[in-house]
Amino acid sequence: MFGGTFDPVHLGHLRSAVELHEALALDRVHMVPACMPPLRDRPQVAPQERLNLLRLGIGDTPGLVADGRELERDGPSYSVDTLAGLRDEYGREARLIMALGHDAFLRLADWHEPQRLFELAHLVVIDRPDHAAPLSSALTELIAGREVDRPELLMRRAAGGLLRLALPTRMALSATAIRQRLAEGRSVRYLLPEAVERRIDAASLYRHS
Numbered sequence: 001m002f003g004g005t006f007d008p009v010h011l012g013h014l015r016s017a018v019e020l021h022e023a024l025a026l027d028r029v030h031m032v033p034a035c036m037p038p039l040r041d042r043p044q045v046a047p048q049e050r051l052n053l054l055r056l057g058i059g060d061t062p063g064l065v066a067d068g069r070e071l072e073r074d075g076p077s078y079s080v081d082t083l084a085g086l087r088d089e090y091g092r093e094a095r096l097i098m099a100l101g102h103d104a105f106l107r108l109a110d111w112h113e114p115q116r117l118f119e120l121a122h123l124v125v126i127d128r129p130d131h132a133a134p135l136s137s138a139l140t141e142l143i144a145g146r147e148v149d150r151p152e153l154l155m156r157r158a159a160g161g162l163l164r165l166a167l168p169t170r171m172a173l174s175a176t177a178i179r180q181r182l183a184e185g186r187s188v189r190y191l192l193p194e195a196v197e198r199r200i201d202a203a204s205l206y207r208h209s
C-alpha cells in the first residue's frame with residue numbers, strides 16, 4: 001500500500017512505486033489517494049479527480065493499481081482502516097507492506113493508531129532527497145526493535161517490521177512544487193506523465209494557488 005494525497009500524482013510517486021514493486025518483489029502496489037487526509041490542509045483538487053489523474057498516470061504500468069477505496073469511506077482517511085481492509089482481502093498470512101516517504105514517516109507517531117499499523121503491515125520508508133530531519137523521541141519509541149536492514153528479513157513475517165530503503169532513483173520532486181509551477185503558468189513537462197499533464201490542462205486544474 002502506497003498512500004498519499006496525490007495532488008497531483010507525479011513521477012516521484014510513480015517511479016518509487018515501480019522500484020518498490022521490483023526491490024521488494026511485490027505482487028502489486030496499491031496506490032491509494034486519501035479522500036480527507038487527517039494531518040494536512042484540504043487538497044486543492046477533489047478526491048475523484050485526483051483518483052482520475054492517478055489512473056491516467058499509472059496507465060498500463062505492470063504491478064501498479066489505482067485504488068479508490070478511501071473515497072468510499074466517510075470521515076478522515078486513516079491508513080490503519082485501509083490496511084485493515086487489505087488484510088481482510090489478502091488474508092492473515094499475506095506479507096503486507098505500507099510504503100511511505102521519509103517526510104511522511106517523520107510524523108508517523110501522530111497518525112491514528114500508529115502501533116496498530118505494525119500489527120497489520122511492515123513499514124517501508126523511502127529515502128527522499130531534502131528530507132533528512134532527525135526522528136522525534138515518540139517516533140524512536142514507536143519503532144524500537146522493529147528495524148531490519150535487508151528486504152529479505154521482511155519475508156519471514158506478515159507484518160511488524162520496518163525497513164528504510166534507498167531506491168535506485170531518488171527524485172527531488174514534490175506535488176507542492178508542481179502546483180506552484182501550474183499556478184504560475186510555468187512548464188511541468190517531464191515532471192509528471194503526459195496523460196496527467198493533458199488532463200490538468202484540459203480541466204484547467206491548479207491554475208490558481
Ligand code: ATP
Pocket residue numbers: 003004005006007011012013016099100101102103104126127128170171172173174175176177
Ligand atoms: P505535497 O508536496 O503536496 O506534500 P508530495 O509530493 O509529498 O505532496 P504526497 O501525495 O503527499 O506527495 O505523497 C505521497 C507519498 O509519496 C508520501 O509518503 C511521500 O513521502 C511520498 N513521496 C512524495 N514525493 C516523493 C518523491 N519524490 N520520492 C519518493 N517519495 C515521494
